[in-house]
Amino acid sequence: MPILEFHQISKDFPGVRALDAVSFGIEQGTCHALIGENGAGKSTLGKILAGVYQPDGGEIRLEGRVIRPANPRDARESGIAMVHQELAFCPNLTVAENLCLGDLPRNRFGWVDRAAMRKQARRMLGEIGAAIDPGVTVSALSTGQEQLVQIAAAVGTGARVIVMDEPTSSLSGGETRELFRLVRELKTRGITLIYISHRLEELFALCDAITVLRDGRQVMTQSIADTTPGQIIQQMIGRDLLVPVLGYLAQEPRDEVLRVENLSSPGRFKDVNFSLRAGDIIGLAGLVGAGRSEVAQAILGLDPMATGRVWVRDRELPLGSIDEALAAGIGLVPEDRKRQGLVLGLDCRHNTSMAALSRLTRAGWVQRQAERSLVQHYASRLRVKSPSLECLVSTLSGGNQQKIVLAKWLARECDILIVDEPTRGIDVGAKAEIYRLLDELAAEGKALLVISSELPELLALCRRILVLRYGRQAGEIDRADFSEAAVMELMVNG
Ligand SMILES: Nc1ncnc2c1ncn2[C@@H]1O[C@H](COP(=O)(O)OP(=O)(O)OP(=O)(O)O)[C@@H](O)[C@H]1O
Numbered sequence: 001m002p003i004l005e006f007h008q009i010s011k012d013f014p015g016v017r018a019l020d021a022v023s024f025g026i027e028q029g030t031c032h033a034l035i036g037e038n039g040a041g042k043s044t045l046g047k048i049l050a051g052v053y054q055p056d057g058g059e060i061r062l063e064g065r066v067i068r069p070a071n072p073r074d075a076r077e078s079g080i081a082m083v084h085q086e087l088a089f090c091p092n093l094t095v096a097e098n099l100c101l102g103d104l105p106r107n108r109f110g111w112v113d114r115a116a117m118r119k120q121a122r123r124m125l126g127e128i129g130a131a132i133d134p135g136v137t138v139s140a141l142s143t144g145q146e147q148l149v150q151i152a153a154a155v156g157t158g159a160r161v162i163v164m165d166e167p168t169s170s171l172s173g174g175e176t177r178e179l180f181r182l183v184r185e186l187k188t189r190g191i192t193l194i195y196i197s198h199r200l201e202e203l204f205a206l207c208d209a210i211t212v213l214r215d216g217r218q219v220m221t222q223s224i225a226d227t228t229p230g231q232i233i234q235q236m237i238g239r240d241l242l243v244p245v246l247g248y249l250a251q252e253p254r255d256e257v258l259r260v261e262n263l264s265s266p267g268r269f270k271d272v273n274f275s276l277r278a279g280d281i282i283g284l285a286g287l288v289g290a291g292r293s294e295v296a297q298a299i300l301g302l303d304p305m306a307t308g309r310v311w312v313r314d315r316e317l318p319l320g321s322i323d324e325a326l327a328a329g330i331g332l333v334p335e336d337r338k339r340q341g342l343v344l345g346l347d348c349r350h351n352t353s354m355a356a357l358s359r360l361t362r363a364g365w366v367q368r369q370a371e372r373s374l375v376q377h378y379a380s381r382l383r384v385k386s387p388s389l390e391c392l393v394s395t396l397s398g399g400n401q402q403k404i405v406l407a408k409w410l411a412r413e414c415d416i417l418i419v420d421e422p423t424r425g426i427d428v429g430a431k432a433e434i435y436r437l438l439d440e441l442a443a444e445g446k447a448l449l450v451i452s453s454e455l456p457e458l459l460a461l462c463r464r465i466l467v468l469r470y471g472r473q474a475g476e477i478d479r480a481d482f483s484e485a486a487v488m489e490l491m492v493n494g
């Protein structure tokens with residue numbers, strides 16, 4: 001008998017049926033994959049189980065008994081926890097405070113016992129083998145570390161069922177391996193997992209069974225041994241995946257538009273040199289922490305400590321001025337969309353047009369019609385799934401929020417576009433669409449710098465890949481010499 005069963009679960013949001021009569025069961029101590037396009041309903045199902053949302057129909061059975069978690073605390077008490085895709089903690093509190101928030105240890109005077117709290121937090125982190133100082137504030141953690149703290153919170157409070165929503169999307173290679181080890185260990189302890197991810201290879205490495213959702217409907221539930229990646233993609237997107245043929249590579253790159261000389265920032269990176277031409281896509285590879293995003297931020301004028309020289313065409317840019325960088329036609333799609341890319345309290349239309357407003361303004365008035373059609377154009381190109389462009393960005397699924405960040409910068413039509421992890425959290429079908437779009441931009445004569453932790457992505461897209469290692473330029477590789485092994489070698493050994 002399965003330990004956990006979903007029976008005919010449905011959920012409606014204004015304008016969307018997020019889940020439509022979803023039913024499946026999960027055996028104890030197994031890992032069940034949940035997969036589907038952006039907006040398919042994966043996070044919604046996880047949140048219903050974890051008590052964040054209540055279903056409009058259907059029921060959940062845990063060990064044969066119907067449960068109706070009314071809130072996350074309720075779910076916790078039934079032994080269910082969720083590791084969220086978005087930030088889940090109070091950023092200004094310490095790790096220990098966040099971990100003990102539900103059950104603060106008190107001394108005999110009734111005051112919070114800080115020493116006991118730190119001890120308890122250290123024990124919870126130790127249980128999953130996470131080397132994180134319980135005294136640091138959560139805002140100082142990397143996304144990967146924050147995810148580990150969420151897992152520690154789940155395991156430490158005795159969860160028997162844990163939902164992991166895209167747990168590896170911001171983890172480095174080492175952190176991912178560590179997480180895999182942890183997941184396997186949790187399984188042997190009899191803990192049951194629901195694992196949401198866009199990375200098929202992870203599902204095959206970790207999961208025992210899989211459910212595919214499409215537009216809120218369950219299209220397949222199967223043992224992982226009885227399926228193939230091709231079949232899953234077919235079920236997910238309703239067609240075979242076409243690998244885009246890159247048109248820009250057939251043309252010679254044009255004039256140099258960006259030149260970076262001896263760009264340095266103390267403690268971050270040193271003596272970075274490269275040049276970028278119109279009509280070209282070059283990649284920036286390196287392990288997490290190698291300084292890739294920091295270089296991008298310095299080019300955009302976001303690093304007051306940066307030294308060196310940056311030219312846009314024949315004009316030298318003063319470093320540290322974002323206004324000058326934007327005026328020169330540089331755009332940056334940031335890595336961390338929640339913190340840097342989106343205004344969550346605004347709707348999709350404003351988020352998309354925000355960066356392009358100067359182009360849309362006549363005599364101080366925003367041209368609403370032009371704004372709407374510009375936004376519409378990019379939203380449909382990227383297949384943003386939302387009931388309307390007037391709905392709040394915060395109600396979109398994770399991947400669709402990412403698409404809005406991309407759309408926002410594309411709408412600005414920058415000549416030089418730096419994209420940092422452009423497909424993080426994006427489903428395989430939309431990923432191919434983004435590659436096609438970046439190719440088109442290059443073919444039109446834009447210059448692109450792509451930062452990515454996914455080597456296959458850089459190998460597929462770029463004409464040249466620069467490799468950073470501990471903030472130093474370890475080397476560069478031309479397309480003719482591309483291989484995963486060659487790039488890895490530079491990333492790891494320089
Ligand atoms: N709080 C909410 N208010 C309104 N609509 C919502 C809300 N949460 C989710 N939705 C909608 O429900 C649908 C399913 O969203 P969900 O977040 O479950 O998708 P997902 O499969 O997790 O996608 P992704 O891979 O992009 O994370 C989407 O159309 C989304 O816009």
Ligand SMILES: [Mg+2]
Pocket residue numbers: 042043044085165397398399
């Ligand atoms: Mg999601």
